[in-house]
Amino acid sequence: EAPRLLALDKMGKGCGKKNNKRATGNYCFYCGPEREYGDEVTLIQHQRNKHFQCTTCHKKLTTATALKTHMLYVHKEEITAVPNAKPGRDDFNFDIIGMDNLEEAEAARATREDPSKKPKTGPVMAAPPPPGAFPPAPFAP
Secondary structure, eight states, X not given: OHHHHHHHHHHHTTXXXXXXXXXXXXXXXXXXXXXXXXXXXXXXXXXXXXXXXXXXXXXXXXXXXXXXXXXXXHSOOOOOSOTTOOTTSOOSSSOOBTTBTHHHHHHHXXXXXXXXXXXXXXXXXXXXXXXXXXXXXXXXX
């Protein structure tokens, strides 16, 4: 009978739900990086349900800009912030779907918060004319 108990113990090991939470890097721009999502499909479902859903007719749209357009043309209302987003992450400047366009949005948000992080650019110089082309004519009144 002892071998049978041993077999039951081996069968019992590993049974049940495994907790395989790994850092995936998938997070919602509008909520912040505090909560990560297992995959991008789940992240997009979260964004459609929480941030891109019309508060009037409950239609789920694909982007924040689509929601803003929907509200304006269908309900004749103008919204100024993405619903359920944290302050500073609630503007319509970027169309973020899952992780797409996230780097640009984070960089823009960082420069708004701290202007010293703005990339330094030098003076803009005009490109020289192609070889054989005439220079532009001077302005004559």
